[in-house]
Amino acid sequence: GAVVSQHPSRVICKSGTSVKIECRSLDFQATTMFWYRQFPKKSLMLMATSNEGSKATYEQGVEKDKFLINHASLTLSTLTVTSAHPEDSSFYICSARGTATYEQYFGPGTRLTVT
């Protein structure tokens, strides 16, 4: 149980375009979802926390107009990178948490490359 998927696993886009990444909880209802970013050989940095039906809470230094997060249902959250630039290239990982535990379950990650 507690499986989280992400789609796509890899995406390459041109500078200036927008990219949407989906995070789904497959076998549980995720009241809270989290988005992390990971630079090469670095640890995970929390970008934002989203609760179903509410606006996301962004960490300090994360541009909310650039990284749009939508958590419209209990099994789906999306991260849209708007007007992507090469410096947005990174590994994006989502996680999901149900109601019964603090434990977060992680997706497999999405590798974004902006050319």
Add this chain to the structure above:
Amino acid sequence: KQEVTQIPAALSVPEGENLVLNCSFTDSAIYNLQWFRQDPGKGLTSLLLIQSSQREQTSGRLNASLDKSSGRSTLYIAASQPGDSATYLCAVYLVGTDKLIFGTGTRLQVFP
């Protein structure tokens, strides 16, 4: 502000050695501590989760301990194998928030 540090940053050992990876955190107000494994270019695999009331957890060749008062956790890997080569991350769940704060990671290489 909670800071999580892992030592060493990198480790290279021959197969068969017993290893200890260290994790320290600055604020002892945590719910749980979790150890993850990450293979290159991949997501996270949860290894062990220790609740704040526990002192250790074991799974196969892995044993994780937690000392909240001193802000430390260790991951012990017995009889290491080349397949154990990966980056190991510890993370703490903060009291009063939903946040999970990750450590700096230890890159482990086990050579035959």
